[in-house]
Amino acid sequence: MIEKSDELVVEATGLTKIFRDFWHRPKVKALTDLDLTVRKGEVFGLLGPNGSGKSTTIKLILGLLHPTQGRLRVLQQSPRDVKTKRKIGYLPEESYLYPYLTGQETLNFYGKLFDLNGRERKQRIDQLLEMIGLKHARNRVVGEFSKGMARRIGLAQALINDPELVILDEPTSGLDPLGTRQVKNLIVDLKKANKTVILSSHLLSDVEDVCDRVAILYGGRLRVTGAVHELLEEQNRYQVMLPELSPDKLKRVLELLREALGDEPDVDHPRVSLENLFLDVVEKAQTTGDDSGVKHAENVAEFLGHTGEEKKTNRLDELVEQKSDGEEALPAEKEEGAPPEKAPEVMDEESRRAADGKLKNFLSESADD
């Protein structure tokens, strides 16, 4: 875990944005008195329904809009300062690419805007195209790309300058589950490289998986902000996971619980997530050798300060790796004693470990009984 610095990357105080009509009359109050801080090296999630002010906040941070009131500092500078923008990478939400340029020309163009020399540009473009799995489509015009492919190119252009602050607006929109996993892994890798990520997404599971802190906006006002694990953890309730038990043993456990609680506990079978079901299907399909338009790759571009050689922690990672290595490869064998298939452990490893400990103690006690 990277130590968080107290250095503030984004500092907004009393930020208000009012959009005006043609006659300069107030039309929409998009943001009201927003106080927000984003610390260096953290992944910060901006959540909220449509029209809640997420995109306005992002555009204010990028200096594309001017605040009506309040103070905003980005990387200790004004967001409109060009020097600030040298350190920022931005993936916009909508189609924002030049449709008549090829993938390679698009990245080359954005590289030129950062004054990267020809050699460095070429090197970074190659690494980024490899990373996003579009090396084979480098000469196709972006207008012909699927939404997912365009999203990947957008992601690559956001990273071409090796930014300190990465702002991703709906980064997984239009991506298949493997692509989504790849983007989430990338965000985690960016965090490991001590980069700050601001993530705006409607897909709450994505935010939950990768974000350290979140802010929830509604009607242009900040409603809740804080660390994800603190916000999601219900301190006064417990969840106990049991292995397969014989009916007798289960009955005993339930009796014990009833006795201890004085109430009927909720008992149910855990369900496999749709994501895991999908991955099972893909895993089987991969052995047939069929392939889609995007080649999945797992290696993060070297210039981003990470080699992507960490051990893959879940089946999605294995699948992503397997698909990029070739269709013949089989899923990596699980380590002995490894936990059963589970959701990615990005956020709540500590609480999971604590829960495991509690469960083991409980089971050993019940066995003794």
Place this chain on the structure above:
Amino acid sequence: MRLRANQYIALAGLTALETVRQPICLILTATCIVFVGILPLVLTHSLGEAARLVSHSALAFHFVGGLVLGGYAACASLTHEIRRGTAAAVLSKPVERTTFFLSKFVGIAIVLLLFSTALTLACLLSVRTVYDPYTLDLFAHGSLIIAVLLAFTVAGILNYTLRRPFCSNAFALTLVFLLVAFVAVNFLDAQGNATPFGSRLDWALLPANILVGMGILVLAGISVGLATRLDMVATLTICSIIFLLGLMSDYLFGRAADDNIIAFLLYYALPNWQNFWVIDALSEEKSISATYLLTVGKYGLLYLAGVLCLGLLAFKKVEVRA
């Protein structure tokens, strides 16, 4: 400084590339060239006035085609980019708004200069076709049409075999083949005999076309300025109104400029296209001097600078919401 220069080059190059890759640019250019090329065939019974009619019509195609192309390119490069979000993506990089705006104009100006060059060559070849009213110069006429057809064919083959973009290749090849045809044909007379280069050309049309080219650039400057705030229909409508009022400026406002303050203001605020439209002088067989070219060039440049400054002021305050 170096960063800004590189950004200017990158953005202007991209604007030019994006413009020529749009089908409308190719369609407009090819249509204008072909229409100018077939003018000698459709203008029959001209009673010895064929050369004058062809040159007038060719210059009109040049001017109006440039107006539409400049207006469209300005809207595609600014209005559409601001609304589509590409402008936001670029302006989120370390790019000054001044750099973005001016390089957009430079990119459009490059395309318009190429368009102007093609139309100038087409105009010269087309007028050469009717050099002798009783003989149709098939070398000049045929080469003009063949250059366009050949460019489309080669671009099509390149697109099929090498997946090269069709529109930009066809646009570039049209220019190249037109230039080659122009040079080759002008060493021949109407019967195919060798002749000194350009002996059958009406070279007075060259400065006339250059002046129309300058006018187009001024119009493009106005379009770019308007495109920062207005959509395509509004931009093209206003440009057309300015074009028409500017053409009639001497008649509508010039006569009353000494007595009426509004007429005075409009006369000097609107661009006077008559300065760029010298076809009447050519009809009277007057030559266009280099001094006149320079004077109109200075007028055009100052007007353009003023229009771009206003456009820049408008763009500086634009909030990129998309």
